[in-house]
Amino acid sequence: MKMIDQTALPGKLAYVTYTRPEQVAEAIKAMVVRGAPAIGVAAAMGVALAAARSKKKDLGEFMKELEFSASLLRSTRPTAVNLFWGIDRVMRSARAAKSTAEARKSVSKEVKIMEEEDIETNRRLGRVGADLIDDGDTVLTQCNAGALATVGYGTALGVVRAAVEQGKLVKVLVPETRPALQGARLTAFELVTDGIDCTVIPDTAVGHMIRVGRVDKVIVGADRITRDGFVFNKIGTYQEAVLADRHNVPFYPAAPHSTFDIVRTHDQVIIEERSFDEVVHIRGRRIVPKGVSIANPAFDMTPPELVTALVSDMGLVRKPFKLNILRAISQSPPSPSMSSG
Ligand code: MRU
Numbered sequence: 041m042k043m044i045d046q047t048a049l050p051g052k053l054a055y056v057t058y059t060r061p062e063q064v065a066e067a068i069k070a071m072v073v074r075g076a077p078a079i080g081v082a083a084a085m086g087v088a089l090a091a092a093r094s095k096k097k098d099l100g101e102f103m104k105e106l107e108f109s110a111s112l113l114r115s116t117r118p119t120a121v122n123l124f125w126g127i128d129r130v131m132r133s134a135r136a137a138k139s140t141a142e143a144r145k146s147v148s149k150e151v152k153i154m155e156e157e158d159i160e161t162n163r164r165l166g167r168v169g170a171d172l173i174d175d176g177d178t179v180l181t182q183c184n185a186g187a188l189a190t191v192g193y194g195t196a197l198g199v200v201r202a203a204v205e206q207g208k209l210v211k212v213l214v215p216e217t218r219p220a221l222q223g224a225r226l227t228a229f230e231l232v233t234d235g236i237d238c239t240v241i242p243d244t245a246v247g248h249m250i251r252v253g254r255v256d257k258v259i260v261g262a263d264r265i266t267r268d269g270f271v272f273n274k275i276g277t278y279q280e281a282v283l284a285d286r287h288n289v290p291f292y293p294a295a296p297h298s299t300f301d302i303v304r305t306h307d308q309v310i311i312e313e314r315s316f317d318e319v320v321h322i323r324g325r326r327i328v329p330k331g332v333s334i335a336n337p338a339f340d341m342t343p344p345e346l347v348t349a350l351v352s353d354m355g356l357v358r359k360p361f362k363l364n365i366l367r368a369i370s371q372s373p374p375s376p377s378m379s380s381g
Pocket of ligand 1: 074075077120182183184185186190194196222260261262263274275338
């Protein structure tokens with residue numbers, strides 16, 4: 041399994057190769073690969089590596105090995121439901137097999153399908169969202185919900201890309217997204233590479249930029265959208281939603297069907313707390329005095345009343361979300377997240 045080391049960007053476009061599921065689990069934890077759809081497919085590939093490496097001939101023992109790797113991969117990050125969706129999907133294909141050879145084959149086939157589906161899903165979602173964008177718009181985003189956060193094309197940035205492909209002029213405002221700087225490092229890297237107009241701002245400038253009228257639409261990704269319409273995304277998203285609401289700017293989360301958790305409600309979601317080191321140090325240099333308490337929540341939750349509509353490959357999901365999320369899911373052929381995490 042080969043992928044870009046996102047921790048090295050934008051300084052270096054380096055690739056890492058993994059052959060064992062434990063390496064993939066470590067890579068997800070360390071955010072070598074990150075972004076909800078990307079970790080879903082990466083974790084599924086981790087299971088496929090376990091299947092390919094297993095020497096077990098007995099199907100029961102083979103499945104035990106797979107379950108072990110699956111639970112290791114499930115324990116890496118708790119918030120993005122795509123992770124659990126990806127693992128569950130390949131595990132389902134393994135469980136349906138009648139022999140280890142068949143299980144190995146169907147797991148690797150399923151992962152390949154997921155990889156291809158992801159790009160197609162994002163393109164569809166992009167077209168849905170692009171219709172909301174007017175020529176000349178400035179879009180505020182958060183974190184990185186682009187090609188790097190998916191297999192390709194992106195979700196929030198997929199919307200921007202699709203609008204640009206329609207011939208619209210779109211500018212993107214990119215908050216740096218402390219502490220891991222996915223906005224400054226990754227979103228800016230993607231947009232500059234594609235020649236899309238992009239301006240990086242400090243996270244603290246978001247309110248000002250919205251108030252002075254420099255934002256036409258907010259488009260963000262999502263790590264989980266619960267059945268009751270709450271949106272979990274990178275820390276800082278909630279403040280964008282509140283400020284957008286205050287200044288009558290539309291707020292659109294963009295996410296594929298695999299981000300919709302039709303089992304859980306908002307109070308059942310775990311918000312990941314990451315290492316204090318990410319806050320205390322900037323690129324290796326300590327910026328906080330010793331002895332100070334630190335908190336580092338990686339995600340936040342935006343309630344449905346602050347969301348204008350949800351952009352998805354299933355179409356534009358409007359309010360009431362409780363009803364329309366279930367309606368969209370039941371009308372869409374691909375499997376939603378009825379997942380284990
Ligand atoms: O901690 P990260 O970098 O994995 O968080 C990523 C985000 O919050 C993205 O906005 C989200 O996963 C959507 S990606 C298409």
